[in-house]
Amino acid sequence: MTMQLHHARSLLFLPASNARAIEKARGLPCDMVILDLEDAVPDDKKVEAREAAVAAVAEGFGSRLAAVRINVAGTPWYGDEMVALKKSAVDYIVLPKVETAEQVKAVFSVCQKPVIAMIESPAGLLAAPAIAKAEGAGGLFMGTNDLRRELRIPAGADRTGLSLALQSVVVAARAGGVAVFDGVYNRLDDAEGLERECREGHMLGFDGKTLIHPNQILVANRAFGPDADAVAEARRLVEAATGGAERFEGRMIEAMHVAQAQDLIARAEAVGVQ
Numbered sequence: 001m002t003m004q005l006h007h008a009r010s011l012l013f014l015p016a017s018n019a020r021a022i023e024k025a026r027g028l029p030c031d032m033v034i035l036d037l038e039d040a041v042p043d044d045k046k047v048e049a050r051e052a053a054v055a056a057v058a059e060g061f062g063s064r065l066a067a068v069r070i071n072v073a074g075t076p077w078y079g080d081e082m083v084a085l086k087k088s089a090v091d092y093i094v095l096p097k098v099e100t101a102e103q104v105k106a107v108f109s110v111c112q113k114p115v116i117a118m119i120e121s122p123a124g125l126l127a128a129p130a131i132a133k134a135e136g137a138g139g140l141f142m143g144t145n146d147l148r149r150e151l152r153i154p155a156g157a158d159r160t161g162l163s164l165a166l167q168s169v170v171v172a173a174r175a176g177g178v179a180v181f182d183g184v185y186n187r188l189d190d191a192e193g194l195e196r197e198c199r200e201g202h203m204l205g206f207d208g209k210t211l212i213h214p215n216q217i218l219v220a221n222r223a224f225g226p227d228a229d230a231v232a233e234a235r236r237l238v239e240a241a242t243g244g245a246e247r248f249e250g251r252m253i254e255a256m257h258v259a260q261a262q263d264l265i266a267r268a269e270a271v272g273v274q
């Protein structure tokens with residue numbers, strides 16, 4: 001059974017033109033595979049990448065969710081990609097560089113698949129509350145590389161300059177009732193830095209993280225999956241609660257804490273943590 005989007009911890013991008021990566025993804029412990037037709041694919045490979053993406057989702061990715069990131073409106077590929085994906089078995093369409101709710105609605109009305117909108121510009125950021133509520137919206141992704149460039153954050157800077165954007169997108173997603181995922185971490189051999197960024201994303205309220213390399217998956221799964229101690233505590237809390245304000249293991253709990261514990265247990269069950 002495929003998981004619900006908001007339970008996904010690790011969402012792995014790969015160029016749809018890379019047959020080896022597609023094959024490899026079928027054996028990786030990620031929760032979503034995102035076949036990219038946009039920036040990871042050169043113009044002269046867009047058509048073959050589209051055909052490969054449709055064939056790959058038809059073959060399936062087991063219990064993993066499958067998504068395809070299309071090119072934006074105004075490019076020569078957008079229309080054909082939507083037509084091809086409408087008839088495909090893809091779970092989600094990822095739409096890059098979204099700046100209006102209408103862009104999401106336009107893709108949904110043709111493809112009839114839920115759309116994950118990437119927020120990766122100042123205009124997209126300001127429109128994020130409306131985008132998250134657009135007809136057909138299923139979730140939001142941070143596009144932190146494009147956003148850094150648009151905000152003129154110097155290359156190599158930490159995420160200080162992104163903090164308002166990260167928090168605003170989480171708030172917009174929650175107000176719109178859709179899932180929300182942190183941007184990619186570009187350094188390929190820096191597990192410590194990745195772990196720090198995953199933990200930061202988790203603390204900010206993101207549901208999981210978009211990734212670019214297989215060696216990032218377990219780090220994200222650990223950071224966003226509840227650990228066994230937290231699940232055990234949540235079970236004790238649900239068991240102990242009788243309603244209203246009460247003492248539980250040295251702190252006050254009320255109805256919202258019970259609901260939060262139940263959400264954590266549901267997430268643990270979805271991702272297979274006991």
Ligand SMILES: CC(C)(COP(=O)(O)OP(=O)(O)OC[C@H]1O[C@@H](n2cnc3c(N)ncnc32)[C@H](O)[C@@H]1OP(=O)(O)O)[C@@H](O)C(=O)NCCC(=O)NCCSC(=O)C[C@H](O)C(=O)O
Pocket residue numbers: 012013014015020021022024025036039040120142143144145146147183184212213214
């Ligand atoms: C970044 C890479 C180009 C690095 O490639 P490479 O150096 O060739 O990787 P390795 O040699 O370390 O690969 C080891 C094995 O793993 C497989 N592999 C590598 N990456 C992936 C992947 N993403 N999915 C599945 N499998 C992968 C290799 O095939 C090797 O396998 P084996 O043959 O068994 O040894 C490359 O990792 C890559 O292309 N990553 C994804 C890039 C991508 O999709 N980019 C688009 C998303 S980023 C984004 O959205 C930015 C956003 O828009 C923003 O603005 O922020």
Ligand SMILES: [Mg+2]
Pocket residue numbers: 039096120143145146
């Ligand atoms: Mg981008």
